Amino acid sequence: MIDLLEQGTNRPRIDFKIVIGILGGLTFFLGLSLLAPLGVALIYNESSWQAFLFTAVPAMILGASLFYIFKPQYELRMREAFLIVSLTWLLGSLIGAFPFTLSGTLHSYTDAVFETMSGLSTTGATILGGVTSDGIQNPAIEDIDKSLLFWRSLSHWLGGMGIIVLTLALLPLLGIGGMQLYKAEYSGSTSDKLTPRIQETAFLLWSVYVGMTGVQFLLLWVHPSMDWFEAINHAFSTLATGGFSTKNGSVAGFDSVYIDVVITVFMFLAGINFAMHFRLLSGDTKSFFENREIRFFSLLTVLFTVLVSGGLWLIDNYEFGDALRYGSFQVVSIITTTGFGTDDYALWMPFASFLLFLLFFSGGTAGSTGGGIKMIRILIILKNVVREFRQIIHPQAVLPVRLGNRIIESSILKNILGFFVVYFIIFGIGALIMSLMGYDFMSSMGASIASLGNIGPAWGEFGPTDEYAGVPYIGKWVLLMLMMIGRLELFTVLVIFTPWFWKN
Amino acid sequence: MIDLLEQGTNRPRIDFKIVIGILGGLTFFLGLSLLAPLGVALIYNESSWQAFLFTAVPAMILGASLFYIFKPQYELRMREAFLIVSLTWLLGSLIGAFPFTLSGTLHSYTDAVFETMSGLSTTGATILGGVTSDGIQNPAIEDIDKSLLFWRSLSHWLGGMGIIVLTLALLPLLGIGGMQLYKAEYSGSTSDKLTPRIQETAFLLWSVYVGMTGVQFLLLWVHPSMDWFEAINHAFSTLATGGFSTKNGSVAGFDSVYIDVVITVFMFLAGINFAMHFRLLSGDTKSFFENREIRFFSLLTVLFTVLVSGGLWLIDNYEFGDALRYGSFQVVSIITTTGFGTDDYALWMPFASFLLFLLFFSGGTAGSTGGGIKMIRILIILKNVVREFRQIIHPQAVLPVRLGNRIIESSILKNILGFFVVYFIIFGIGALIMSLMGYDFMSSMGASIASLGNIGPAWGEFGPTDEYAGVPYIGKWVLLMLMMIGRLELFTVLVIFTPWFWKN
């Protein structure tokens, strides 16, 4: 599917026909997906069915037309892949925003695009329930149509689907931020073409994703506090590590230990590489439990749960059981970048809340639906630190960084270094722009990292009980671009803005 | 002087005799240095002359005895060098603290050690003027003896002297955090022994340091607001990028545009590699002005001055001239990690203050007296980012990171990656410990980075008009260890705590 060598063709450097054709196909699929919330609108007899119809039908017609007119005839090449991936999330948000405005739910198209990008990027930051910078009161979450709530959760779930295949099948080939580690492992070949394998891989991974969503749906549905609608929405949001809820108060709105535990467990699972879930389900328990990244992820989760719960118990004077319940939920929610809430961590005493703040710079494992920096990168740079100390003592020795039996090449370390640097630069620029709009440090830094890391809730004026409605419109565009850049592992989007992308 | 290969000896792996012997020599030198504030005490007829005498004489006797008993007979080896360097700053602080307590100025020995480590590490954070956690009112800066003020400034200046030689002559040989870049350049050889050269280098660099201190002293002295004593103290503090002042209100206490400009210029110069100053003074203007790190440092200084001054002018509604005056001073003070203040940046609106907060993660050039991450590391990782983008587009190409004509090897990139990771881990741990003591986010993060980066003033409860008196004693030990770790480029200290240091 991807011809990295770009040999033997008379085609232009970037074949926009193939880009438009594939984007057409994806637009058709988006229109098709909008039929699901349309169905929900019909079930609940909501007038917003028209908004979905008037978005879905044109999207399907336009998408199908473009696909057939520019029917892809050649192998997809690298530059085209970057353009398609980036434009998919942007276009998906621009189109998927229409039901919010057409139904009259939101007045501002910017707010609608923010909400949709927040959905598709699995961020879960919302503009619902607050007053915009020009004084418009956006409706509360529980006051909008169920079909629109469903569309929010579904957008998470579709975004998660896209990300799983992207990170496990496409990005390894594109050499993004260390993801080439997975090249041989998951794409099944080190050759440059993977047409048959990418489709097979996608199908297997999606089966796991759909199956796990189904299991969580059932586990939530059996609880009396949740009807089928709430159960499916939260299952979508959990597996995608998204964080949109159907309650104004997020998961706290159900106030059930059982629901908290189910969601905690499934957030944790959603933070794990879906290729590893597939292996586990295929009976290959060894691969799963000996996977260094999964171990490290589990270790960090347990460590932070102990520290945060301990802080809540001893410093914040929570009951022991409550400390564990709220501590574990919030730790798993942030480390996996889900962003569901059962407690307002911004009100915790400094120790527990600062620990959670540190987790804003983590992220689940690669190949999960979690955003952020991700465990594999953190693990590898920590291993490099250990190597560095040994190297100082033994300057003549050749000491590679190892992950299990595997030696991590210098080129991958440089990739990861590049990723970290770009991540913190974008974070800093995002926070600086927010500070230019007058937001204090914690609000500015929080909004930037919560968007870039696809977490959702942040700090200061954007705490877990607040929303983003009041951000000036230009700021909303900045934040939604951060969501997209973060979700697509930075380089996929940013490389398009380099001169080398457009010339040889 | 250093036998990296450690061949052909029957000596123990770590020869503590040589460690004790050299530390004895340095203790003698410290005692000798204490005669200078003793002289100041006599000039001003202060009773604290006794405190200096009772510290200086035992230090000289003990130091000289140890030096002669354990007279170094062998070449210094790597492990011994790490121990000596780390213990020099620790021992210097433990001994140099006595005049503060013996004179009755400070009741707490911890506070005295904090103040001395803050001096020797060129940090400039103070516990003077505040109330300790157990309710003791420490005297204000302007209320203590001039001899003790002189000792504070002198400790900066001595620390700066040590750092210049350490970073330009010793650390390159020890392979610390990318400093081996300077191996061939400044130590004059790539061989493992450098006995003659290290002394020659040190003498030349110190001549420049002394000369520049003298010039600044004269420029400050000619101003009517400064007497000779204030001029020499501020010259010491500036050249060392230290930040201790003789005024409660720091440099703002003089309220003179002339003094602000002189100190701004000399802080900037003190943030530049002293080997480059030597070259410039030797007539080699080309090396100086074409040096990539100096250019990058200048560029960042100008960029942030424009942005911060612009913010002060347009958002904080300063007069244009005031915006430039206070903006440039504070930017140069923080980017060089000096920490002098002429304005309370914590009261600025978010944009200008957030820009300054970003500079807390910078630092001057390597080989200057500035602390922090330093320009060379930032420049190299930014170059690696550019390479990374090009590499994605041209996956088959071999693209090295270049600095001028020089290719930066992968090993140096890994060193620098290691440095960054350790820097942020230590920063996070420091902030977490402060948060455990109940400090809010900005106070915790500020105190940690201001100590680790040897800046001094921070944020929240530790803003430029506040002090560190109220920090619980255990917290003061944590912060002073951060100062030492940061000042000695992290690895020099931390490597001692690894198992590889103590076994083969």
Ligand SMILES: [K+]
């Ligand atoms: K999320």
Ligand SMILES: [K+]
């Ligand atoms: K300083």
